[in-house]
Structure formats: structure tokens, C-alpha cells
Amino acid sequence: MQDTEEQNLDRAVLVALRLPETNREDLQDELKELAALCASLGTEVADQVVQARSRPDPATFIGRGKAKQVKEICNREGANVVIFDEDLSPAQVKNLEKLVDLPVRDRCGVILDIFATRARTSEAKLQVELARAEYMLPRLTHQWTHFQRQIGGGRIQRGFGEKQLELDRRYIRQRISVLKERLAKLQKQRETRRKAREDYFRVAIVGYTNSGKSTLMNWLTDSNLLEEDKLFATLDSSIRAIVPTEKPPVLMSDTVGFIRKLPHSLVASFRSTFEEAGAADLLLNVVDLSDPRFREKMEASREALKEFGLDHKPRFTVFNKIDVLPESKLPAIVRSIYPSAICVSAVSGEGCDELKQQLLGFFEDRMVDVELSIHYDQGSLINRIFENARISSIEYQEDRINVRFKATKSEMGRIEGHLKRVS
Ligand SMILES: Nc1nc2c(ncn2[C@@H]2O[C@H](COP(=O)(O)OP(=O)(O)OP(=O)(O)O)[C@@H](O)[C@H]2O)c(=O)[nH]1
Numbered sequence: 102m103q104d105t106e107e108q109n110l111d112r113a114v115l116v117a118l119r120l121p122e123t124n125r126e127d128l129q130d131e132l133k134e135l136a137a138l139c140a141s142l143g144t145e146v147a148d149q150v151v152q153a154r155s156r157p158d159p160a161t162f163i164g165r166g167k168a169k170q171v172k173e174i175c176n177r178e179g180a181n182v183v184i185f186d187e188d189l190s191p192a193q194v195k196n197l198e199k200l201v202d203l204p205v206r207d208r209c210g211v212i213l214d215i216f217a218t219r220a221r222t223s224e225a226k227l228q229v230e231l232a233r234a235e236y237m238l239p240r241l242t243h244q245w246t247h248f249q250r251q252i253g254g255g256r257i258q259r260g261f262g263e264k265q266l267e268l269d270r271r272y273i274r275q276r277i278s279v280l281k282e283r284l285a286k287l288q289k290q291r292e293t294r295r296k297a298r299e300d301y302f303r304v305a306i307v308g309y310t311n312s313g314k315s316t317l318m319n320w321l322t323d324s325n326l327l328e329e330d331k332l333f334a335t336l337d338s339s340i341r342a343i344v345p346t347e348k349p350p351v352l353m354s355d356t357v358g359f360i361r362k363l364p365h366s367l368v369a370s371f372r373s374t375f376e377e378a379g380a381a382d383l384l385l386n387v388v389d390l391s392d393p394r395f396r397e398k399m400e401a402s403r404e405a406l407k408e409f410g411l412d413h414k415p416r417f418t419v420f421n422k423i424d425v426l427p428e429s430k431l432p433a434i435v436r437s438i439y440p441s442a443i444c445v446s447a448v449s450g451e452g453c454d455e456l457k458q459q460l461l462g463f464f465e466d467r468m469v470d471v472e473l474s475i476h477y478d479q480g481s482l483i484n485r486i487f488e489n490a491r492i493s494s495i496e497y498q499e500d501r502i503n504v505r506f507k508a509t510k511s512e513m514g515r516i517e518g519h520l521k522r523v524s
């Protein structure tokens with residue numbers, strides 16, 4: 102992890118609003134998640150403050166009196182940053198910073214920070230930098246030095262005075278257009294690569310962050326992708342073939358995890374990553390069944406899928422982590438509520454073979470069964486079938502070969518084209 106020294110400096114007070122429609126348990130769960138997000142950045146949580154209100158204050162989000170109380174708590178606890186569990190408007194941040202006299206950050210800012218520490222490929226780095234630049238632009242104030250380290254390139258100077266601020270804004274705007282151009286180029290390359298995979302079957306693993314997507318993908322593809330007990334361990338969509346390799350291979354891609362209140366700037370920047378999932382024939386929606394609030398997280402994932410335009414795709418729901426369930430009977434109960442869900446443990450491998458069979462079965466249903474009788478002088482056609490189709494029986498005769506096989510519809514189209522050419 103980068104910037105360890107700086108990250109260890111932060112001690113935060115978390116602040117949330119409880120609106121009339123908010124359930125107390127949901128809010129506690131969200132605050133727990135926010136604390137986990139902070140922990141990922143090495144930020145210690147000193148205390149948390151919840152204010153019940155009928156609606157957020159447009160200028161200061163919480164009430165002014167409450168803000169003063171937050172300031173006192175920060176002083177008492179030695180906190181150096183205040184983190185809100187919602188996205189704040191730039192004006193709210195400005196007003197709150199005056200009231201609490203400390204840097205104020207929101208949920209979106211924290212998630213963006215995490216993404217920045219996790220991005221590994223050049224595309225993910227550009228996507229995160231773009232999301233942060235767009236987030237920061239309207240928020241640049243005299244107090245923004247806290248954010249200064251967050252933007253890439255190191256070109257930005259500490260801003261003093263309106264003139265400097267205007268120069269910084271101009272720089273960020275220019276940077277945004279450069280980043281967009283670079284991303285568009287990368288996206289073109291990605292499209293070309295995706296086209297090359299059109300003949301394969303494709304599965305994308307999606308789901309809430311930390312649900313075990315990468316672990317499951319490692320199990321199914323016998324690979325070694327980063328899996329960690331951390332929110333947002335994966336930011337790059339890796340692609341691997343399910344083993345043993347079939348004809349055509351079934352390719353699997355890992356994706357960025359979902360989270361409640363996924364920041365919009367991130368959704369926009371990471372949209373291209375989800376294009377991989379958009380091109381998939383099937384989604385595996387992984388749910389951490391050991392999480393008591395798995396239903397809420399399923400709902401958040403469902404909303405995110407909708408936001409990325411993936412909600413109409415064929416989808417398997419995979420309940421993961423059944424090895425840590427308090428009662429071994431639970432999967433049976435869950436199965437009765439979600440009859441089509443598949444229960445697995447990506448760590449022990451329980452249920453994973455069944456999942457693989459169901460996956461392969463899904464694709465097999467999309468293949469056509471063919472029987473052909475081919476002259477030996479059509480060697481290239483015979484080779485093509487042996488290379489690209491699943492042979493179920495072969496019969497060698499004097500002048501010809503009778504072959505039964507399964508092939509994808511697109512492969513069958515090519516075989517038919519070949520037959521037409523020679524007839
Ligand atoms: N007990 C148990 N732990 C699991 C299982 N699957 C994954 N884990 C653990 O859950 C944590 C998260 O796993 P990942 O595979 O990184 O989860 P992810 O969904 O890829 O997470 P992000 O990439 O951060 O969104 C890791 O510590 C895994 O070891 C499982 O079946 N049982």
C-alpha cells in the first residue's frame with residue numbers, strides 16, 4: 102500500500118443522519134461498513150455521531166448545533182478528520198469545514214481514496230484519477246490541502262489565494278480532458294480484444310465487494326488472482342478460462358465489487374470495466390451468505406446491475422461462504438426461498454463442482470448438435486471440426502468420416518459456409 106505514513110495519521114469521527122424512513126439497524130450496518138472502508142485506508146475511527154432529523158440541512162447537512170458538538174468530540178478524541186456517511190454537496194463541505202474547523206470528507210471521497218490505493222493496471226489508474234478529478238473540481242477551496250495528495254501527477258501546488266485556485270481549477274479541467282482521451286484510446290484497444298473473444302463463451306462474476314468473487318474465480322479457473330479480506334481488493338477485470346478448458350473455452354471475468362451508494366463519478370469512470378460484463382453471456386452474482394444482512398447487499402447489487410444496464414442478462418445467483426454459516430441447515434432454508442440459487446464455499450470448494458456443471462450445462466444448451474458425413478479430401482473442414490467442436494462420436498469409413506459433434510451457432514455458421522464452398 103502507498104502513503105502508509107500519511108494514512109496512519111488519520112483519526113476520524115463518523116457522522117450520519119437518521120431520517121424518518123431510515124431503519125436503525127440499517128444505519129448501524131452502514132456505519133460499520135463506513136468504519137471498514139476507513140480501516141482499509143488506515144484511518145482509525147475515534148467515535149461516531151448520529152443525528153435524527155426530518156431531512157438534511159441544505160447548508161450544513163446536520164444542524165449547526167450538532168456540528169459544534171462534533172467539533173467538541175473531535176477535540177476530545179484527538180480526531181483530525183470528520184467523515185460523513187453520505188455524499189455532501191461542495192457547499193455543505195465548505196460550511197461544515199468552517200464549523201468544525203477540520204477537513205470534512207464524505208463517503209464518496211473515502212471510496213475514491215480506496216480505489217486510488219488499489220488501482221493497478223494503467224486503465225484502472227486512469228479511471229480512478231478521472232473520478233477523483235471530477236469529484237475534486239467543484240470542491241476546491243482554501244481548505245482543500247487535505248485532498249491535495251490524492252490527485253495523481255503531483256503537479257498541483259498547495260492553493261493560496263483566488264488566483265492560485267483558478268489556476269488549479271484550470272489544470273484539473275485540462276487533466277480531465279487528457280484522461281478522457283487516454284481512456285477512450287484504451288477502450289478502443291479493449292474493444293478489439295473483446296471482439297477476438299467473441300467465439301468464446303463468456304461469464305462475468307459480479308456482486309457486492311468482499312463477497313468472494315475473486316476467490317470463486319480462482320477456484321473455477323485454477324488461477325491465482327488477488328483475494329483479500331478487504332473492501333475493493335479487485336479493481337481490474339481479469340479474464341481467465343474455466344478449467345478444464347472446453348471447446349469453445351468458457352472465459353470468466355472478475356469485476357469491481359458493488360457497494361451501497363456507489364459514487365456516481367465512479368460509476369461513470371468504471372462503466373467501461375463493466376462493458377466486459379455487458380459482453381458476457383451469463384453473470385454469476387456472488388452473495389456472501391455468511392453476512393446477516395446479505396438481503397440488503399443483494400438489493401444494492403441489484404440496483405448497481407441496473408445502473409450498469411446489466412439487469413436483463415441471464416444470471417445465476419451464487420450463495421458463497423456456506424462453510425462459515427452458523428447452522429449447516431441454512432443453505433437448505435435459503436434454497437427454499439431462492440430455489441434457483443447455488444450454494445458454495447469458494448474456500449473449501451463445497452458446491453463448486455456443481456456450480457461448474459451448471460455453468461457448462463448453460464452453455465451446452467446454447468450449442469447445436471450436428472451429424473455430418475465428410476469426404477477425407479475435405480481435410481481442412483475435418484481439422485476445423487476437431488479444433489473447434491466437441492466431438493461425441495466418430496466413425497471412419499473407406500472414403501469418408503461420420504462425425505457427431507456439438508458446436509456453437511457461430512461456429513456452425515462457418516462450417517456451413519465451408520460446406521457450401523466445396524459443394
Ligand atoms: N470462509 C470463507 N471465506 C471466503 C469464501 N470466499 C471468499 N472468502 C474470503 O472473503 C474475503 C474476500 O474475498 P475476495 O475473493 O477477495 O472477495 P471479492 O468479492 O473479490 O472482493 P473485492 O474484490 O474486494 O470486491 C477473503 O478474505 C476470502 O478469503 C468462502 O467461501 N468462505
Ligand SMILES: [Mg+2]
Binds near residue numbers: 314315355
Ligand atoms: Mg475481488
